[in-house]
Amino acid sequence: xxxxxxxxxxxxxxxxxxxxxxxxxxxxxxxxxxxxxxxxxxxxxxxxxxxxxxxxxxxxxxxxxxxxxxxxxxxxxxxxxxxxxxxxxxxxxxxxxxxxxxxxxxxxxxxxxxxxxxxxxxxxxxxxxxxxxxxxxxxxxxxxxxxxxxxxxxxxxxxxxxxxxxxxxxxxxxxxxxxxxxxxxxxxxxxxxxxxxxxxxxxxxxxxxxxxxxxxxxxxxxxxxxxxxxxxxxxxxxxxxxxxxxxxxxxxxxxxxxxxxxxxxxxxxxxxxxxxxxxxxxxxxxxxxxxxxxxxxxxxxxxxxxxxxxxx
Numbered sequence: 001x002x003x004x005x006x007x008x009x010x011x012x013x014x015x016x017x018x019x020x021x022x023x024x025x026x027x028x029x030x031x032x033x034x035x036x037x038x039x040x041x042x043x044x045x046x047x048x049x050x051x052x053x054x055x056x057x058x059x060x061x062x063x064x065x066x067x068x069x070x071x072x073x074x075x076x077x078x079x080x081x082x083x084x085x086x087x088x089x090x091x092x093x094x095x096x097x098x099x100x101x102x103x104x105x106x107x108x109x110x111x112x113x114x115x116x117x118x119x120x121x122x123x124x125x126x127x128x129x130x131x132x133x134x135x136x137x138x139x140x141x142x143x144x145x146x147x148x149x150x151x152x153x154x155x156x157x158x159x160x161x162x163x164x165x166x167x168x169x170x171x172x173x174x175x176x177x178x179x180x181x182x183x184x185x186x187x188x189x190x191x192x193x194x195x196x197x198x199x200x201x202x203x204x205x206x207x208x209x210x211x212x213x214x215x216x217x218x219x220x221x222x223x224x225x226x227x228x229x230x231x232x233x234x235x236x237x238x239x240x241x242x243x244x245x246x247x248x249x250x251x252x253x254x255x256x257x258x259x260x261x262x263x264x265x266x267x268x269x270x271x272x273x274x275x276x277x278x279x280x281x282x283x284x285x286x287x288x289x290x291x292x293x294x295x296x297x298x299x300x301x302x303x304x305x306x307x308x309x310x311x312x
Contacts, residue, residue, distance in 0.1 A: 001029065001059055001226060008033045008057035010042060010091055011064030015215050016106060016164075018171045020061050023219035033057055043086040052094040060095050060103040061222065062088060062144075067108075068173075069180045070133045070203070070271055077136040084140035092147050096157040103159045104226050105148050107141040107234065109211075109275050110134045111163060119240070119278035122163075122233055131272045145234050152232050162225055165238035165277050169215030169296060170303040182212060185249055186297070186304050189258040198260040200253070203268035206246030211238050211276050214291035214299070224287045238277035239289035255297045 001007065007024060011017035012034035024032050033055055040051050042064050066076075066083040073080055088105065095103045112120045113128035125145070130138050141163075148159035172183040179187070185202070192200045221237045229235060243251075249262050279288075291299075 003028045004031050005029070005059055006031045006033060006055070006057045007059045007061070008055065009061045009063060010035075010087075011062075013037075013171075014063060014065075014067075015167060015169060015172050016218065017061070017063040019169065019215040019219035020063060020222060022216065023223055027223065042090055043083055045086075045090050048090040048094045049097070052098040052100075056098050056100075057095070058101045059226065060091065060100050061226070062091050062103060062105045064091070065106070067137070067180075069184065070269055073134045073137055080134075081136040081140050084137065085143060088140070088144040088147065092144070092151060092159060096151050096155055096159075101158060102226065103148070103157070104222060105144050105159060105161045106222075107145060107161055107163045108137070109163055109165045109236070109238070109277055110138045110272070111142050111145070112275070114272050116272075116275075118274050119276040120236070121278040122236060122281065125234070133269055133271050149232050158230065160225060160229055160231070161234035162222060163234050163236050163277070164218050165211040165213050165236075165275065167213055167215050167218055168300050170299065172215075172300060172303065174304050174307070181210065181245065182248065182252070182297070183300065183304070185252045186256065186301055189249075189253050189256045190301070190304065192260065193256055193258045199263055200249075200258065200260060201263040201265050202245065202249050203265055204245065204270035205266050206249065206262075206264045207244055208270045208272065209242045209244050209274040209276065210248065211240070211242040212248075212293055212296070213238050213289055214293075214296035217289040217291050221282060221287050221289075224285055225282070228285050229282075235281050236277040236279050237282050238279050239293075240277070240279045240283075242274065242276045243293075251294060252297060255294065255301055
């Protein structure tokens with residue numbers, strides 16, 4: 001990419017898209033195109049085709065998606081598979097048809113089987129059954145990977161796919177029901193502290209292990225991939241380290257200053273027992289995560305506080 005290349009970031013208001021925009025601008029890219037959902041609904045094929053016909057972006061970061069945690073996936077399975085299939089199909093096809101030089105599709109580590117060997121290598125995709133609590137989202141993302149591969153195979157379209165681990169950071173979704181685990185914990189421990197509660201109960205047993213990547217580290221890695229990666233296989237992107245949900249809860253409580261007791265609720269689902277990505281492939285390109293988890297949580301908590309105050 002040249003500094004004046006026309007670059008479209010789909011989903012620029014979300015956690016990932018906003019980080020990509022920050023990373024591009026910090027490196028001097030000054031021809032970045034964005035559209036809000038009110039201006040361009042990516043689920044509408046004709047609107048997407050018209051946008052690409054008018055703008056003809058040279059590079060596309062496809063970070064737009066319908067996302068959420070276990071609760072949201074269980075409540076809205078139809079929307080998770082429908083909206084994600086529509087978004088990625090419309091953008092990938094229109095990018096190819098209107099001369100885009102390269103597209104980067106963002107998936108998720110939930111594409112791997114529930115009982116996948118750890119750490120999860122790229123070749124483990126489709127080797128066993130998915131985790132039932134997020135299979136609709138996972139199937140949509142797997143379809144996106146395969147669509148990129150199909151357009152590369154049949155049309156020679158330079159589309160690549162990156163599968164990030166669990167993400168967090170500024171502009172995260174802190175909704176009490178629809179957020180992922182880390183932002184959900186930040187909100188719950190903050191509210192418990194403010195209310196003077198002595199206990200916080202977390203979902204599940206607290207034993208599942210998860211890997212977390214600060215979203216600005218992800219954005220840096222995605223720019224690295226756009227510049228240096230051209231293989232048809234998807235590529236993992238993470239920090240290569242994980243911890244249990246209970247350990248995460250204790251870390252979040254420490255950052256926020258909650259000094260009460262942390263309880264578990266085994267009646268709630270745990271999800272996949274462990275999700276640690278093998279990141280050896282992206283490390284061969286010279287990239288690795290930089291932000292320590294505790295520092296990243298501190299940044300996320302400050303973002304949460306800023307948003308909460310702004311909404312008053």
